[in-house]
Amino acid sequence: MTTAPRTWPCAATTCHRDLRDHELDARQTICSPCLSTLHSWLHEIPLQLIVLGGSRQRETTGAAGRAGTRTPPLPGRDDVLNLLGPAAWTSVRDTDGDQTGAVPIVGVLGSWVRIVCEERRWNGPAAPAAETLALWLGRPPVLNWTARQPWAGEMRDEIHGLMRTIWGVTRLRPQRRPVPQPCPRCDSLALVETDHEAYIDCTTCEARFTRGELALGAVIAVAQLDVA
Ligand SMILES: [Zn+2]
């Protein structure tokens, strides 16, 4: 029997981190930062749904002809309806990628809920609505189990795609701000923090740090300056 190498990449295609020892020990296939991001996205969906619902509402009232308002046309109204549309609970995966338009939120989330329920023999949420599906997938027991599955990277990438579609319609993307501190790993001033995210990203070397790690990095940097 051969021993697997101790460096193993995170299974998410948009992530370039190698799994750390404690992540490998926990049999994770995606890294903890990706897991944390997935948690943030799933908990952001209920907020985005409020905005999407509002966009759909304004479209219906707009049909009555409010000529007095000079508001520009809402972006992507078809996308809103597609995103909020119903999805067949059974025909879920678009493996050929030939689906046109945005896949409904219920369709994307529902497919992953179904996979989790089938493999784990859990009962899914009582009501298959977008919000309940998102919050169900975002529960820690579900996420922690998900992180150890061979398809966790695919799920992370697919929900990232869903979030990008939602952000494109609502224009409410989590805000990113520069962090005025050099990256502890590559020393460049390229750290960025994002709303709702537990991790701070380096846009140069793609390392991710918790606030605690960054605070420690700052302390070490100051100590090295004192020594020099
Ligand atoms: Zn990752």
Ligand SMILES: [Zn+2]
């Ligand atoms: Zn860096």
